[in-house]
């Protein structure tokens with residue numbers, strides 16, 4: 305029940321941390337999206353200005369690029385009334401020349417073509433560059449009405465600039481004649497304009513429009529945009545174009561402004577979104593980590609408090625029992641009603657209980673001093689062998705009571721130590737060994753010296769129940785006693801081994817345990833020799 309309410313409160317804590325984080329993440333995400341939209345809108349406004357400026361400048365300059373193409377009468381029908389037409393098959397050069405040079409050949413609309421055709425034919429038969437140019441001039445400027453596609457192809461198969469402009473002029477005229485009226489036209493991606501004029505047709509070539517556009521683009525540099533023209537009526541708006549402006553010349557042409565690299569805007573926004581997500585995840589991670597740490601330390605604190613309460617209960621019990629029995633026995637002795645044999649036994653028991661009390665009180669006091677950092681260690685040169693022997697003697701009565709034999713293997717060893725503390729450590733180890741070993745068993749204590757490692761070791765081996773692997777590290781924690789308090793058979797407070805550990809560490813050494821359930825235990829203090 306307690307456990308479930310604890311995990312529930314942890315779940316509540318999780319929700320308390322995660323909900324604001326989730327809200328933060330959503331807000332951050334929406335913020336990044338709004339920022340992206342704002343960037344697009346900003347670019348759109350820039351493009352609007354850019355498009356308008358470009359359109360205005362282009363409209364100003366476009367009228368200057370207007371060309372006028374003359375309207376000519378239809379070509380005369382070939383062979384209209386001259387016997388010389390017969391020579392136009394080109395077989396008789398002399399007759400052709402005569403036709404070309406005849407003065408009357410140029411006097412009539414029908415005569416000029418004939419003369420020109422004759423010259424064309426001569427050129428075809430005997431090409432000369434100079435003559436070709438003259439002929440071109442004659443045909444295009446003096447008498448363009450006689451030109452036909454096949455004639456032009458013969459004259460200039462590759463197509464010179466003059467011919468191309470002539471063609472455009474004719475195309476403009478044809479368009480106007482076709483009834484489309486003046487306006488902009490698209491030729492592929494090129495725009496050109498044609499309108500009627502008294503003499504013929506006004507038009508702007510696609511090349512001129514493109515050139516003007518290129519010049520104006522150079523004057524209005526903008527790192528983000530590219531521009532182009534499209535026809536309004538045909539609705540050929542490019543999908544990448546997001547702003548356009550009418551060009552105030554002619555009819556139906558629009559200026560399109562495109563973003564040079566639309567991906568870069570999205571990529572920057574996405575980068576920002578990724579950073580936001582990373583930051584929120586980091587924050588979430590830190591919060592969760594912090595929460596787990598707090599949760600763990602709270603649980604540890606709780607556990608420690610439980611163990612402390614247990615400790616207080618154990619200490620009170622451990623103190624009360626010997627004091628009560630000492631008082632009872634002392635009262636009986638004082639009353640003088642005790643047989644001499646029993647009196648002797650009472651004295652022995654009082655001494656034993658007194659020793660137990662003194663160990664216990666010593667442990668509790670030292671534990672408190674070490675906890676508060678008030679313990680003063682008195683390091684002095686000490687005959688360790690003598691110290692161990694003395695301690696064994698002190699513990700002898702307790703062992704005898706349980707018919708336990710204390711054996712020892714003691715080497716001579718000297719080191720600078722806090723003798724009282726080392727004795728206290730050994731008493732604690734022996735007390736545990738006696739407490740946990742079966743009656744009639746033997747406990748072996750050994751003191752040895754390792755000259756090579758410059759350490760001395762003190763170990764206590766007992767044939768007790770042993771200690772499970774998972775408990776071995778924990779038994780050195782203060783107040784820790786394995787198992788269930790109610791079912792425990794041995795008494796204790798859970799500070800004995802933690803004190804032994806503190807004493808070993810205060811001497812620069814350590815305490816270890818080697819044990820297996822059912823096979824006894826060996827506790828060893830290993831401490832560097834110090835002089």
Ligand code: ADP
Nearest residue numbers: 736737740768779785796797798799800801802
């Ligand atoms: P206490 O003996 O007062 O409970 P200690 O700190 O001395 O406290 O020991 C902690 C625990 O370690 C004991 O409760 C016991 O379970 C275990 N322990 C200590 N010494 C031995 C031993 N010689 N044999 C088996 N278990 C031991």
